[in-house]
Amino acid sequence: MQPGVTLGSKADKWRDCVVDRIPYNLERVGDTSLDTADRAVALKFLVHFVGDEHQPYHAYGLGRGANDIPVTFFGEEKSKWGHHELHEVWDDGLIDHAHRDDAQWLAMLEKQIADKHLEAGDGDSVTWATESQAIGGEALVLPGANIDQAYADKYLPVIETRLELAGLRLAKLLNASFAAKKKAATANDDGRP
Template identity: 35%
Template sequence: MAVAGLGHVTTAYLASHFVSNTTEAFFQDLLRNDTADYLANIATWADTIRYTRWGHFTGIFHFIDAEDDPPSYCGVELDRDCKEEGCVVTALANYTQRALDPELSAWERNQAARFVVHFIGDIHQPLHDEDVSRGGNGIHVLWEGKEFNLHHVWDSSIAEKLIGGARRRPYDNAKRWADGLAEEIKTGKFADEKAEWLKTVDFNDVVGTALSWAREGNAYVCTHVLPDGPHEIVGQELGGAYYEKAASVIELQVARAGYRMAAWLDLIADEFEANKIQQGDWQELQYGH
């Protein structure tokens, strides 16, 4: 696993702490994996297939290009910022719907679930909600003396440093981080705010829910990612004071993503099962016994 997957695998492990028992059984069956790693093992799949011939069309689904002007103005507007081919907001809505569609094959719903898990992670990374220099990919900075692009720093470097390095045994490190965050959510520093995190969750307005998450992430571009603007940060060393401010945002966004993912997966599992029962009742009424 590339270090870039650390955040994704952590959010997946974190979600597995909070899903209901029936949701766990539902997705273990759908994903054909009855271990505790059933979500973590598919968390980075969407990144691997975007570079294949058949999966290339999904590349644009990992982000929304907010055409704002940080640090003076941050904001996401769906009509303005979501490309005609799609974006992370509409992709999350589409694959949520596909995960619920009983007309699709189990493998198609399996794929949809993989996308849902991944895109919930993506939408919580501020630079996946930003257009400037291709979400920071075109901004070159220094991280502990080495040159990286800003997107990589926010995807990987900050999280890796936060947990004390993750190049060896990355899944173990992700699980350890998720276990710690789960305790913070249950009884620690996030306990009082976790209910607030779910106020934006509306299964009757999937696009609106995803858009609210994108706007929340995008706001950090003005306050923490590019506080002095995109030109001032070029060539700057980010491993010191910048990291100290950014690390708390990464931790919070990973915690939010995992907790919200659990709630979202619960809704998918509950709705699918309810629809199945409803369909069975309808068939019984229609055909009788």
């Protein structure tokens, strides 16, 4: 709890950032004293937040995460949500441009993880946000820029790697959380039925 702030009040900004919300929701997922529905909600948030944090513009402050950076996408000014902005290009545009369905994406990402011997590593939500900020700075374009095939060729592999890392890191978090809870439960078990 924040010192001097009433829990749940308008001034309560504790865990108001994805970097803080990831460990918060991870703790709730593994907390067997919580109702199953509460843990399920925490799991949904955890999956969402880990994924979001690996998209560079979810961790980038300029232009509200590049939402205020209008671009054209292969010469088109409008998307299905309105005008293109750089954030949306990274959320959906480049992924859709690859013309893969979910099964194709899954097979390709699993193969790349195996081929690259990719691992989650030892970082945490702060590390992942820092990685995303660096990528966002590198991939930044001026307002009005056209996102073309050269940009897609350069950054689609980056998106693929970020998706792979997000999945591996989420799995590592969940496995560690459940292993710790199981170990604690076993330590508390006196062996009687």
